[in-house]
Amino acid sequence: MKILVAIKRVVDYAVKIRVKPDKSGVETSNVKMSMNPFCEIALEEALRIKESGRASEVVAVSIGPAQCADTLRTGLAMGADRAIHVEYPGTLYPLSVAKIFKSLVDAEKPGLLLLGKQAIDDDCNQTGQMIAGLLKWPQGTFASKVVLDEQNKVVTVDREVDGGLETLSLDLPAVITTDLRLNQPRYATLPNIMKAKSKAIKKLSPKDLNVEIRSDLEVVQVTEPPKRKAGVILSSVDELIDRLKNEARVI
Amino acid sequence: MKNLTAVSRLLRRSSRSLFDRRSNLTFLGAFCSSSSGLSYKSLQTCEQFTQDDCFHKKVMSKRIYFLRGYGVGIQSNGLRTHHRSLASIASTPERNKSFATINSDDISYFKKVLGERGVIQDEEKLDDANTDWMRKYKGSSKLMLQPRSTQEVSQILDYCNSRCLAVVPQGGNTGLVGGSIPVYDEVIINIGSMNNILSFDKVSGILVCEAGCILENLISFLDNEGYIMPLDLGAKGSCQIGGNVSTNAGGLRLLRYGSLHGSVLGLEVVLANGTVLDMLGTLRKDNTGYDLKHLFIGSEGSLGIVTKVSILTPPKLSSVNVAFLACEDYLSCQKILLEAKRKLGEILSAFEFLDINAMDLVLKQLDGLRDPLPSSKHNFYVLIETTGSMESHDKEKLEAFLVQAIESGLLTDGVVAQDINQASSFWRIREGVPEALLKAGATYKYDLSLPPEKMYDLVEEMRGRLGAAANVVAYGHLGDGNLHLNISTQQYDDNILSKIEPFVYEWTSKQRGSISAEHGVGLMKASKIHYSKSAETVQTMAAIKKVLDHNGILNPYKVLPTSVLSESGGQEPKKES
Secondary structure, rough: HHHHHHEEEEEOOOOOOOOOOOOOEEEOOOOOOEEHHHHHHHHHHHHHHHHOOOEEEEEEEEEEEOOHHHHHHHHHHOOOOOEEEEEEOOOHHHHHHHHHHHHHHHHHHHOEEEEEOOOOOOOOOOOHHHHHHHOOOOEEEHHHHHEEEEOEEEEEEEEEOOOOEEEEEEEEEEEEEEEEOOOOOOOHHHHHHHHHHOOOEEEEOOOOOOOOOHHHOOOOOOOOOOOOOOOOOOHHHHHHHHHHHHHHHOO | OOHHHHHHHHHHHHOOOHHHHHHHHHHHHHHOOOOOOOOOHHHHHHHHHHHHHHHHHHHHHHHHHHHHHHHOOOOOHHHHHHOOOOOOOOOOOOOOOOOOOOOHHHHHHHHHOOOOOOOOOHHHHHHHHHHHOOOOOOOOOOOEEEEOOHHHHHHHHHHHHHHHOOOOEOOOOOOOOOOOOOOOEOOOOOOOOOOOOOEEEOOOOOOEEEOOOEEEHHHHHHHHHEOOOOOOOOOOOOEEEHHHHHHHHOOHOOOOOOOOOHHEEEEEOOOOOOOOEEEEEOOOOOOOOOOHHHHHOOOOOOOOEEEEEEEEEEEEEOOOEEEEEEEOHHHHHHHHHHHHHHHHHHHEEEEEEEEHHHHHHHHHHHHOOOOOOOOOOOOOEEEEEEEEHHHHHHHHHHHHHHHHHHHOOOOOOOOOOOOOOOHHHHHHHHHHHOHHHHHHHHEEEEEEEOHHHHHHHHHHHHHHHHHHOOOOEEEEEHHHHEEEEEEEEOOHHHHHHHOOOHHHHHHHHOOOOOOOOOOOOOOOHHHHHOOOOOOOHHHHHHHHHHHHHOOOOOOOOOOOOOHHHHHOOOOOOOOOO
């Protein structure tokens, strides 16, 4: 069985986000970019499934500008067998990404599609669900445990929901989106970085996949959240009551 | 990395007050009320509490405080073995009788100059200022002054000098060698209120600020301008630039940006008699006469009080890569260093090492860390950081270097951080060693500069001398030739100490190394200075001290042995008006 894993290149989790002066978006030039942490977890899970003998190949896919190849290289260094880069320089929204994936799934015919539950840049949390919808595949989102039974063609997924854990049994092929507690991703070791250099990254364009990129959304403005005001130290309870009454007007 | 240190700083700060409060309620009561009956059990409770509280250093050092500082006055069998410990604290010299003690006239003079706010006699605040960061040293000062301008510092010092009142300049009080706390009743001059940034030149990157600016505040100010401070250290959330300059602090960026002797362009200093030396240049080149500022960089406040600093700051570069590597022997570590200097050249920004004992200790003692190379154990681990301006170029260079090193057998294994989070976790291993040592029990700490090729011989000899009695842990800034030698034991033991000292100092001296690489001399090593400096050199230092501070009121009992200071004579210079 083949596993397809989606990987997104995002502003590094630890970087302090700055808004562009013209408020058109977030500053990404000269900023450290890394693999979306949830995607890292999805890839790790795919690698573990393969290492346990339940899958034969792990294919990493990234959609975006030329530099996505670096992120795919990281994926290959972690252990993915090969990679597909759908190159597109502009802004992409979840529905376009989902359409590209549908087209890729039709071509690659994987038994399982793994994605991070969301990307930390736009926090959309939509792509996995949209792909499942387009493919008409069962979906297990926010997975905190994945058990694959390839003989019976089912996968059991534990999800963390408000009331506790929900366990789903999905027929394969299926879409799974991964949550933080699923696993701890491995580091890229030197021998694997060396091996990754000879692995192939196949380049495609949305056009190759017969997907037309368009969006029903328009970003009007991106602004920073308002700065929190500094607190004050009051000298007496009376003053506190006075301030709460007359300034904050809460009592 | 930055996030992590910021968080731990935050934790350190916040729970400091938390702990202070709680400790006052629970533990101090226990210590005071039943001091003679204090059992080891109650110590364990307090240890348990501190460990539970959180992982950071401040709390851990509080534990040592109980074990060491407070133990001194308590006659208890349980405590004996614990507090007989003060590893390599020399017998403190007698109080210099020529110093006056403060009286009410002094107080009213200081209040006239500084106002009520600048004169601190509150016991709780004094208690903090009297005790060092590690809770290893404790003074008994009754007065802390907080000047807000150079003029005020000058007036205070002029007065103290005329009255022969000893003073101790204090910044963030984060030193490790007892340099910033009073030994007896010296007046504490705290520079923390002088915390203005005076100017920043966006083209040259030259920053001029007052001495009390906290390093982290300078770092975040510069971050917005696209620059960084040329030094970075664990204590950045508390330490002040004046103290950094006065102690010539080293830290993590020294390999790349050099010591403060290179990056400090100018200083304003107030001498003991109140004279203000304006050497606050902002020039890269200035060969007019003796470059006196260098006397004040690293003299630990014993020659003058730094009030303003002009410093050259490097631009902030966007591409940082970190690799965590394994070597089988120390020779390979050195070869890797040499290769890294050649192949990584201008992008190499840190080269740190730790041995297997340090690695084992960190993984055992600290939660939330994992072995980056879990497949097998290695004798040595090396952390390499590169900082450059182009990610793709730097990564290619680093990977080519690493591939070659692994093919030639210098490296046995290694991992390269793929994001900042991974880089932080590699740094956390290296930076976590001191904390792991604190958790493991008693530690004899030495901060030595040695020729890199000899560095590890000392560690092996020490292991031979101590055998199974102690765990000898070695780590440090290999790229700077700076070894942190730590001998970790269950508890402090005079027997073990006698096997370490003076052997470690003599050994270092034989290799023409330094017994004080980046931590300073302070009170801890004032009487040991001759291991690293010749008699003539120390005499000359004493003569300079005599010229600049005739009455010896500035930070007494520190840096130079008192015996040398009492020998040398000299003329008191006239103060210019």
